Amino acid sequence: MPIKSDRPTLLTPARPKSGTGDSAPCAACHVRDFAVCGALTPAELDRFGGEVHRIYLDIGTPLVDEGEPERNVYSVTQGCLKSYKLLADGRRQITGFLFPGDFLGLTRSDTYTATVEAVTPATLCRLQRKELDQLSRAIPNLDRRLHELASEALAELQGQLLLLGRKTAQERVASFLLTLSRRAVERGSVANPVDVPMSRDDIADFLGLTTETVSRTMTRLRGQNLIVANKDKTIEIVDADALAKIAEGL
Amino acid sequence: MPIKSDRPTLLTPARPKSGTGDSAPCAACHVRDFAVCGALTPAELDRFGGEVHRIYLDIGTPLVDEGEPERNVYSVTQGCLKSYKLLADGRRQITGFLFPGDFLGLTRSDTYTATVEAVTPATLCRLQRKELDQLSRAIPNLDRRLHELASEALAELQGQLLLLGRKTAQERVASFLLTLSRRAVERGSVANPVDVPMSRDDIADFLGLTTETVSRTMTRLRGQNLIVANKDKTIEIVDADALAKIAEGL
DNA sequence: CGTCGCGTTGATTTTGCTCAAGATGGGTGG
DNA sequence: CCACCCATCTTGAGCAAAATCAACGCGACG
Numbered sequence: 001m002p003i004k005s006d007r008p009t010l011l012t013p014a015r016p017k018s019g020t021g022d023s024a025p026c027a028a029c030h031v032r033d034f035a036v037c038g039a040l041t042p043a044e045l046d047r048f049g050g051e052v053h054r055i056y057l058d059i060g061t062p063l064v065d066e067g068e069p070e071r072n073v074y075s076v077t078q079g080c081l082k083s084y085k086l087l088a089d090g091r092r093q094i095t096g097f098l099f100p101g102d103f104l105g106l107t108r109s110d111t112y113t114a115t116v117e118a119v120t121p122a123t124l125c126r127l128q129r130k131e132l133d134q135l136s137r138a139i140p141n142l143d144r145r146l147h148e149l150a151s152e153a154l155a156e157l158q159g160q161l162l163l164l165g166r167k168t169a170q171e172r173v174a175s176f177l178l179t180l181s182r183r184a185v186e187r188g189s190v191a192n193p194v195d196v197p198m199s200r201d202d203i204a205d206f207l208g209l210t211t212e213t214v215s216r217t218m219t220r221l222r223g224q225n226l227i228v229a230n231k232d233k234t235i236e237i238v239d240a241d242a243l244a245k246i247a248e249g250l
Numbered sequence: 251m252p253i254k255s256d257r258p259t260l261l262t263p264a265r266p267k268s269g270t271g272d273s274a275p276c277a278a279c280h281v282r283d284f285a286v287c288g289a290l291t292p293a294e295l296d297r298f299g300g301e302v303h304r305i306y307l308d309i310g311t312p313l314v315d316e317g318e319p320e321r322n323v324y325s326v327t328q329g330c331l332k333s334y335k336l337l338a339d340g341r342r343q344i345t346g347f348l349f350p351g352d353f354l355g356l357t358r359s360d361t362y363t364a365t366v367e368a369v370t371p372a373t374l375c376r377l378q379r380k381e382l383d384q385l386s387r388a389i390p391n392l393d394r395r396l397h398e399l400a401s402e403a404l405a406e407l408q409g410q411l412l413l414l415g416r417k418t419a420q421e422r423v424a425s426f427l428l429t430l431s432r433r434a435v436e437r438g439s440v441a442n443p444v445d446v447p448m449s450r451d452d453i454a455d456f457l458g459l460t461t462e463t464v465s466r467t468m469t470r471l472r473g474q475n476l477i478v479a480n481k482d483k484t485i486e487i488v489d490a491d492a493l494a495k496i497a498e499g500l
Numbered sequence: 501c502g503t504c505g506c507g508t509t510g511a512t513t514t515t516g517c518t519c520a521a522g523a524t525g526g527g528t529g530g
Numbered sequence: 531c532c533a534c535c536c537a538t539c540t541t542g543a544g545c546a547a548a549a550t551c552a553a554c555g556c557g558a559c560g
Binding site: 449450451461462464465466468469 | 506
């Protein structure tokens with residue numbers, strides 16, 4: 001399974017799908033403020049950007065496979081991706097969703113610890129692992145930023161352990177919607193009509209449930225007038241407080 | 251809940267519980283090779299050790315509480331600790347067990363993201379967060395080592411997500427025993443009669459199960475002649491291959 | 501020697517899973 | 531532009547794995 005639309009163009013020329021701005025290099029990148037590169041000075045950024053290649057992924061296209069040598073790291077600029085692990089019989093656990101500004105490559109290992117593929121069409125910046133290592137040795141800010149991101153990821157995962165180990169289906173779904181909303185705000189989007197680009201199946205495999213249970217639970221939350229589902233894959237959070245209480249088991 | 255037996259003695263003088271060696275400072279520490287400090291040169295180690303205080307904890311003594319300001323970091327030298335998060339109604343998820351050589355403080359946050367308390371009598375080295383930050387800025391090896399540990403923790407947690415989200419009770423317990431065994435080897439202990447110092451309750455809260463289910467599952471594994479329980483809180487792994495197959499869902 | 505914490509075992513219940521059948525809706529081709 | 535098709539989502543009925551509730555054994559410790 002090779003990367004499908006890997007076009008090793010530099011940042012400036014022909015990008016496969018256009019969409020929002022970011023025509024200029026890193027300095028003008030729309031996710032710069034909250035991505036890895038946000039902590040860099042203009043000079044550092046130039047050096048960083050010189051090594052970066054732009055990647056475009058179609059829906060369902062695998063970016064990296066679990067167990068494959070970890071040669072590249074990525075920074076998401078557009079779209080949504082999922083990271084997952086499989087058991088031999090096909091059971092799947094999605095370990096996280098990646099959104100613009102998210103960095104893929106914190107788990108510095110010889111091989112990728114999970115498979116990653118596109119949930120929606122996505123664009124990313126690709127950088128060789130060894131380039132990143134050199135850069136981060138030379139640029140303390142970059143190193144510190146990676147540290148920071150790894151810490152946040154660690155804290156996030158601990159919360160996900162609590163969710164998977166101890167929360168009910170309703171608590172899981174409520175937590176999930178609120179987390180999506182919070183993360184949308186963090187990357188400069190709106191909190192309320194929250195974008196839910198992934199399928200019920202993906203949500204189920206992230207929350208340790210089945211599609212049917214996710215669906216039923218959503219219906220139930222709708223019935224309690226806590227959320228409203230729009231048909232553009234967004235969900236209106238009607239009563240965030242009540243949802244938060246459910247999410248925390250209150 | 252204050253730290254009970256916090257004795258801010260330096261490394262050399264009176265240690266509360268004796269036990270194995272480590273009478274001399276860091277250089278002679280018995281966990282040095284696999285702990286944070288393993289990557290340091292003798293000179294660096296001296297500087298590091300100068301800031302370290304020795305801590306002794308009794309069973310059940312909390313070391314840090316979730317939400318409390320993160321002022322200190324720790325390196326475990328003896329014993330076993332557990333790290334957990336709680337829901338309001340008392341549901342508990344143990345996010346990890348800490349053994350000699352393990353570092354507590356990777357999740358660099360303003361406040362601790364989990365509560366940590368002693369499972370067995372334990373000794374640790376304590377260091378102020380800000381001291382560590384200064385040291386790690388001055389000592390690249392230290393910084394890199396912390397990076398490495400955070401990466402490993404991240405990979406480990408991803409595996410735990412798969413366990414909690416998708417594995418059956420039997421698969422969870424089998425995975426748990428094998429993980430304990432593997433970690434024992436990593437810190438220079440033996441793989442086979444594996445030390446299981448924590449209670450059934452703790453195991454249950456780590457695996458997202460109940461005490462009863464853990465107990466029944468252990469009984470079942472015993473019935474299949476895959477393990478033998480000794481009465482000194484160790485478990486003999488009779489058929490590691492079969493156990494591994496179960497753990498992977500085969 | 502009694503008590504208490506912990507572990508085990510048994511009986512019953514429940515939550516979420518499995519299996520099955522529609523509904524919905526976006527995309528495609530006539 | 532419409533009709534059809536297939537994915538995805540929803541809903542329903544029955545089932546099963548693990549939770550809950552309850553009782554009991556056992557060893558440690560006072």
